[in-house]
Amino acid sequence: MKYHVFTRINAGDDLMHVGTVQADSDRLARIYAHRTYDEEDWEFIGVVHEDHLIEVDPQPIAGGRAQ
Amino acid sequence: MSDDGWPQAAVDYVQAIADTKLLLGQRYGEWMLKGPNLEDDISGASNAQDEIGQVRQLFRLLQRQGVDEDWLESERDPEEYANAATLDAEAEAWPTFIVQAALTDRAAWLLLDAIDHDDFTGMVQKMGEDEYFHLEHHDGRLETLAEDQPEAVEAALERYVPQILAFVGPATYDAESDPLVGAGFTDRPAAEIRGAIHEHYVTLFEGTEVSVPALDDDVPDPESWDGTRRRVGDSHVDPDVVDQLQGVSNREYVIA
Numbered sequence: 001m002k003y004h005v006f007t008r009i010n011a012g013d014d015l016m017h018v019g020t021v022q023a024d025s026d027r028l029a030r031i032y033a034h035r036t037y038d039e040e041d042w043e044f045i046g047v048v049h050e051d052h053l054i055e056v057d058p059q060p061i062a063g064g065r066a067q
Numbered sequence: 068m069s070d071d072g073w074p075q076a077a078v079d080y081v082q083a084i085a086d087t088k089l090l091l092g093q094r095y096g097e098w099m100l101k102g103p104n105l106e107d108d109i110s111g112a113s114n115a116q117d118e119i120g121q122v123r124q125l126f127r128l129l130q131r132q133g134v135d136e137d138w139l140e141s142e143r144d145p146e147e148y149a150n151a152a153t154l155d156a157e158a159e160a161w162p163t164f165i166v167q168a169a170l171t172d173r174a175a176w177l178l179l180d181a182i183d184h185d186d187f188t189g190m191v192q193k194m195g196e197d198e199y200f201h202l203e204h205h206d207g208r209l210e211t212l213a214e215d216q217p218e219a220v221e222a223a224l225e226r227y228v229p230q231i232l233a234f235v236g237p238a239t240y241d242a243e244s245d246p247l248v249g250a251g252f253t254d255r256p257a258a259e260i261r262g263a264i265h266e267h268y269v270t271l272f273e274g275t276e277v278s279v280p281a282l283d284d285d286v287p288d289p290e291s292w293d294g295t296r297r298r299v300g301d302s303h304v305d306p307d308v309v310d311q312l313q314g315v316s317n318r319e320y321v322i323a
Contacts, residue, residue: 021106022104022105022106023106024207024211025207025210025211027203027206027207027210028106028204028207028208028211030203031110031200031203031204031207032106032107032109032110034200035106035109035110035113035200035204036106036109038113
C-alpha cells in the first residue's frame, strides 16, 4: 500500500509533500516515513494512505439543452 | 547509585548488553540490502547505525571500569564475546530475522533500561529514543507476518525464546535474589523482565494463529547458567563474523 509523506520544518508552515513509502500497515508507514525522510529536523511529519486522497476531478457542467 | 566503581557483575552485565548490540549491528547490516522492500532496508541500515553508536558509548563506559580497549575492539576470541546466543548465527529467512532481531533488541533495551546508575543517566534516555523506532518496526512487521506466515513466526519464537530468556537471566533472580538489584546497580530483576517480554508478545499475537512458547521457569537452568556470557553452554558467534567485527581483513589500512 502506498502512503504519501508530508512534512514541515517550522510550526505554521504549509505541509510539503516529500515522497512516498510502501507499507503493509499504518504502524509501519509511520516508522518507514521517519526512517526514510529524517535528514531534516522536521517539526511535523505525517503519512496519508493513498486511498484517503480525494481526487479533484473537474466535470463539464451540463447546459440544460435537450440531447 | 553514584559510586564510580561498578561491581564485577555489573561490568559483565554491561559487557553482555554491549556485545549484543555489536552483534545486532552486524545482523542488521547483513539484512539491510536483503529486506523485502526498500523501506525495510533503510530502517535496517538506520538500526545498524544506532546500535554501533550505542556500542561506542557502552565501550567507553567499560574502559572507564578498567576493561582493556584493545581487548574490547580487536583482541578477543569468539568465545569471549558475551552476546545473546540468539545472534550467534545469521537468520536464514526474513520472518526468522525479524523474530531474532525483535526479541534480542527488546531484551537488550529492557536490560539497559533497568540500570539505575548515574553513569547512564541521559545516555539511556537518548538510546531509548533510538529504540522506539527499532521496536515499533519489529512489532509492525511481526503483526503482518503473523497474518501472512504464522508458522514461520512461531518456529522462530520456539527457536529463540529459550536463548533470550538465558540472556535476560534465570527466573530465580527476583527482587530479593537478583544480585544486581541487591547491589543497587539495577532496579528491575531478571524475573520481572522475563515476564514483561513474554507478556508483550502474548499481547502482540493475540487473535492471530501464532502461539508464544510458555514462560518456562526452568529455562535457563540456574545451575548451568553462565552469568558472564548470559547463556548456557559454550557456544559462540562464528569466527568469520568476529573477523569482520574486528576488521581483520582491512587491518593494514587502520589509521594509526
